[in-house]
Amino acid sequence: MARAPAIVAAVIMAAAQLTAGYYYQQPAVPSFPTSEWRDGSATFYGDSSGLGADFGGACGYCANDIVSLYSTYTAALSTPLFADGNGCGQCYELRCVKSPWCNPGSPSVVVTGTNLCPPNWYLPSDNGGWCNPPRQHFDMAPPSFLRLAQRVAGIIPVQFRRVPCRRTGGVRFCLQGNPYWLLVYVMNVAAAGDVYDLAVKKSGDSDGAYVPASHNWGVTYQVFAALDNRKGLVVKMRSYSSPQQTIVVDDAIPAYWTTGLCYQGSNNFY
Numbered sequence: 500m501a502r503a504p505a506i507v508a509a510v511i512m513a514a515a516q517l518t519a520g521y522y523y524q525q526p527a528v529p530s531f532p533t534s535e536w537r538d539g540s541a542t543f544y545g546d547s548s549g550l551g552a553d554f555g556g557a558c559g560y561c562a563n564d565i566v567s568l569y570s571t572y573t574a575a576l577s578t579p580l581f582a583d584g585n586g587c588g589q590c591y592e593l594r595c596v597k598s599p600w601c602n603p604g605s606p607s608v609v610v611t612g613t614n615l616c617p618p619n620w621y622l623p624s625d626n627g628g629w630c631n632p633p634r635q636h637f638d639m640a641p642p643s644f645l646r647l648a649q650r651v652a653g654i655i656p657v658q659f660r661r662v663p664c665r666r667t668g669g670v671r672f673c674l675q676g677n678p679y680w681l682l683v684y685v686m687n688v689a690a691a692g693d694v695y696d697l698a699v700k701k702s703g704d705s706d707g708a709y710v711p712a713s714h715n716w717g718v719t720y721q722v723f724a725a726l727d728n729r730k731g732l733v734v735k736m737r738s739y740s741s742p743q744q745t746i747v748v749d750d751a752i753p754a755y756w757t758t759g760l761c762y763q764g765s766n767n768f769y
Contacts, residue, residue, distance in 0.1 A: 530769065531663040531690035531740070533592075539635040541593060541644060541657045544575065544616075549640030557615035558587035559684055559717035565613065568671070568687050571642035575614035577630040580637075584717045585739050586612045588685075588692040590664040593637060593647060593657045600652030608646040609662060610639060611692065629654060661740075664692035669764040672734065672751055676758050681722040682715060684761075685736070690768035693739035694718070702731040702754070709735060728756050734764070744768050 545553050549571030552562040557575070565573060580586050592609045595601035616630035616638040624631040630638065637659065641650075648655045666689040673684035685694050697720045698709040712720035726732065732752035737745045748764035756762065 530744075532742075533663065534661040536658040536660050537635065539593075539637065539657050539659050540629060540654055541574075541595075541637040541639055541647065542629055542654045543641045543644035543650075544638045545640060547641050549573070549642040553614075554640055555613040557581070557717060558584065558613050559719050560613050560686065564673075564684075564686055568666075569611045569613060571640045572608065572610045573613040573640045574610040574643065575616035575630075575638040576612045577616050577634050577636040577638075578618060578632045579635055580612065581615045584714070585693055585695075587718045588612065588664070588688050588694070589740070590662050590692050591637070591659050592662045593639075593659045595647040595655050596658050598648060598652060598655045600648045600655060602646070602648055606646060608643050610637065610643050611664065614638075635659070664689050666767060669767050670734075670736070670746075670748055670751070671761055671763045672748075673761040674752070674756065674758045676721075679723070679725050681724070681726060681758070683712065683720045683722065683734075685718050685720060687763070688738075688768060690744065691738040691740040694720070695737045695739040695743060697734060697736045699726070699732050699734050699751075701727065702733055702749075704733075728754070730754055732756065738768060 550566055554565050554573050576586050589612045590609055592607050594605050594607040596605065616636060618631040619628045622628035624634055629636050666687045670685060671687040675682040688694060697712040699712065699722055700708045700710065710722055710724045712722045715721045731754045734748045734751040737743055746766050746768055748766045751764040752762045
């Protein structure tokens with residue numbers, strides 16, 4: 500379900516955030532362990548700007564989400580990394596290795612998984628079917644790829660590792676649906692970057708009043724309940740990756756909320 504970009508209030512700050520050093524201006528590292536380096540490969544795709552809806556479709560990010568939250572530091576993940584959408588929002592550090600096209604010093608770049616790189620079963624995995632399982636492959640936004648290697652390389656061997664996601668501010672919730680069904684897009688998640696489960700309740704209700712949400716696809720979760728918008732919503736969420744963390748965002752969604760808008764709480768996985 501498409502979200503109209505003109506009504507995404509949080510995008511007001513996009514221009515200020517979209518700078519070459521955006522990622523490195525993020526807050527201190529959240530509490531999530533960095534993994535060991537592993538071997539994989541990387542290519543690039545999409546518009547040379549690295550911005551637009553095609554960099555987030557399979558996860559549910561619209562063009563404004565990419566611009567305002569992740570900038571050009573994104574990648575489409577092969578099936579094993581995408582993990583049925585559970586890989587959406589996770590952060591990886593990549594560096595080019597064993598290629599004559601690696602940039603001098605083999606610098607690294609950190610990207611967020613925002614899309615799926617689908618398999619191409621008509622091509623062999625070592626000759627065009629770069630995203631065929633079980634390959635661990637990153638199809639990167641061009642500006643991020645060019646931090647690693649020269650464009651002429653096309654495909655490069657890389658080493659990659661999971662790293663904590665550094666985010667500015669709290670978790671962002673964008674809403675779609677109707678009076679009996681609420682679809683919640685969960686974005687700007689710090690630390691592991693991912694979400695295992697989510698539940699909502701009306702502000703002021705007891706903890707026993709939480710209504711569990713089911714995973715719809717990508718970064719979206721659905722609540723089948725009639726939720727009175729005269730009260731704000733509290734969101735409780737648990738991360739997907741181990742070690743799992745649970746947070747409660749008390750100010751996630753204010754009173755008189757409406758579908759078609761995005762709201763940002765003050766809490767995150769730190």
